[in-house]
Amino acid sequence: MGHVDRRLKILISVNAAWNVWNFRRPLVEAMLAAGHEVTILAPEDDTVPRLQAMGCRVRHLKMSVKGLNPLQDYGLQRRFARVFAEQRPDVILSFTIKNNIFGALAAKSARIPFVPNVTGLGTAFLSGGLLRSVAVALYRTAFRNLPVVFFQNEDDRALFLELGLVSQKQAQLLPGSGIDLARFAPAAFPAESTAPVFLMIARLLRDKGVLEYVEAARRVRSDHPEARFQVLGATDAINRTAIDRATVQGWEEEGVIEYLGTVDDVRPAITAAHCVVLPSYREGAPRTLIEAAAMARPVIATDVPGCRTVLDEGRTGFFCDVRSGESLAAACARVLALPHLQRAAMGQAGRAKMEAEFDQAIVVDAYRAALRDVVPNGQLGA
Structure with missing residues (x-):
């Protein structure tokens, strides 16, 4: 993340702690290496000790990961609001559908910079009908006026632009979560004699x-x-x-x-x-x-x-x-x-x-630039 002139309190919101461990680790490692304080807000699971060993704080989030239920999810929005008020992070980085929508609504009320990453559209969008209409309306309200919204593929980005849920200026494309090319190194191909x-x-x-x-x-x-x-x-x-x-x-x-x-x-x-x-x-x-x-x-x-x-x-x-x-x-x-x-x-x-x-460095660089843009006087360095 580059040298910092001040230590940022970064909160990462997601629907499962394992999601951070499996998919966001390079980004978290870069933020910790740059001297920032990182708190993971997610339902806890067996990856929590590993995240803590990295240097993250972990805060349990009670939430249902099942389909959208606006009444139930209003309670989730209130829980986000409570945690944001207690933690007062400098910026919130969010992943997964409910965390993006209800986290964005709570962050706006608390006037905390919020950067969502649309990691997929989920069952509500795929099922069509009323559920899709509800999801579209929620996204439109949640994402209005956010400085940046990351997308993991061009199709999702194009759909959100077409539906008027984001503007060209907001919508930025990433190569997924990136990949650690050293960890996932080329492996010798199985021998010709082995069964396919x-x-x-x-x-x-x-x-x-x-x-x-x-x-x-x-x-x-x-x-x-x-x-x-x-x-x-x-x-x-x-x-x-x-x-x-x-x-x-x-x-x-x-x-x-x-x-x-x-x-x-x-x-x-x-x-x-x-x-x-x-x-x-x-x-x-x-x-x-x-x-x-x-x-x-x-x-x-x-x-x-x-x-x-x-x-x-x-x-x-x-x-x-x-x-x-x-x-x-x-x-x-x-x-x-x-x-x-x-x-x-x-x-x-x-x-x-x-x-x-797909090198993970592309993703880390994009987040570095986003933080520099959204955090007042962030002084995030190169």
């Missing part, structure tokens, strides 16, 4: 395309019984599109997928895979595809906002149609049809794209 492994890393939600992945696995394995389809991620998430553990167990018993559970470090699973797959219905900036490409693996993704940013068709991977197991199976077959050296070359092209466009 497809890997999906995601929370097990229908919106992530898990059902399409299972259908594709059935189709591909009928022609290529040696192909393996792995799933890594948490089941039973608190989300109305969650898939329960019993369903996953049924797929395992059928022999169609291998369920890897959850891990702290995804790198060994990516290293063992020939291709990483994400058939999601919509993304902000899909972290798992960015990590896979950084580790020089070809990727398959749906041709939807977020995923489009990460994949170059035919060069770093293949697109498939959204909500189509048949189209996903065809993309997997295309990967299987490639000579071994060509698959590896596709992974290398993905790595080159990540180096050029």
Whole structure:
């Protein structure tokens, strides 16, 4: 973050502490290294000790991460207001939908600079109808007159501009959360003699395309019984599109997928895979595809906002149609049809794209500039 002339009190608001640990760590490390005081306001989980060990303060936030409920969420806005009044931060950096909307409304009342990051549009936007209308109205009020609003992909930015929720001047584009290119270093491609492994890393939600992945696995394995389809991620998430553990167990018993559970470090699973797959219905900036490409693996993704940013068709991977197991199976077959050296070359092209466009330093620099602009007399240095 550069040398500072005064220590800023920075509050980071998000809907889960693990989100900061998994996705925002480079940004937090840069702020701490610059001498700022960082408080995480989020529902607590098992990543809290790690965040504290880094040097962050952590304050528990009671909130429901389920869909928008304006009555319930008015209570959340009041909780934000209370915490902001107690903490009096110099600036609030916010991520995730409810924290962005209700945090912005509370911060405006408290006259505290607020910088939201639109990490995705969520179920309310995807479901359409009344819920979408409510979300649009809330965003319009919350984001009015904020100095900067970060977006993780061009599609979301364009949609917010089209709906008049932000102005051209406010709306800035980031390459997702960025990626630590040293931590996610290129991994040697699996040997030609090994059975091909497809890997999906995601929370097990229908919106992530898990059902399409299972259908594709059935189709591909009928022609290529040696192909393996792995799933890594948490089941039973608190989300109305969650898939329960019993369903996953049924797929395992059928022999169609291998369920890897959850891990702290995804790198060994990516290293063992020939291709990483994400058939999601919509993304902000899909972290798992960015990590896979950084580790020089070809990727398959749906041709939807977020995923489009990460994949170059035919060069770093293949697109498939959204909500189509048949189209996903065809993309997997295309990967299987490639000579071994060509698959590896596709992974290398993905790595080159990540180096050029997704380095975490780009994100840290953008936040450094934003803080300099929004904090009065911030003196944030270079």
